[in-house]
Amino acid sequence: MTKPDFTHATWRASSHSSGQGQCVEVAMVPCAVAARDSKDPDSPVLVFASAGWQAFIHGVVTK
Structure with a gap:
């Protein structure tokens, strides 16, 4: 997989987060799909293939 460019990506947090940057x-x-620590936006980003992210979400929702 080619490394995606997240320079202009729109980052979003869960609507269930407390808004205190701890999500x-x-x-x-x-x-x-990329995931990062909201407290440190310059920290490393975890990148998932779309299918892998969908499998992760499915696993979280069904557990």
Whole structure:
């Protein structure tokens, strides 16, 4: 997978977060989803293929 460019990505947090910057943010680009620590937006970004992210979400929701 080619490394996606998240320079212009729109990062968003869960609507259930407290708004205090203690959550995970996600950004979606074609064929990938990224996750980062909202407290440190310059920290490393975890990048998932879209199918892998969908499998993760499915696992979280069904547990």
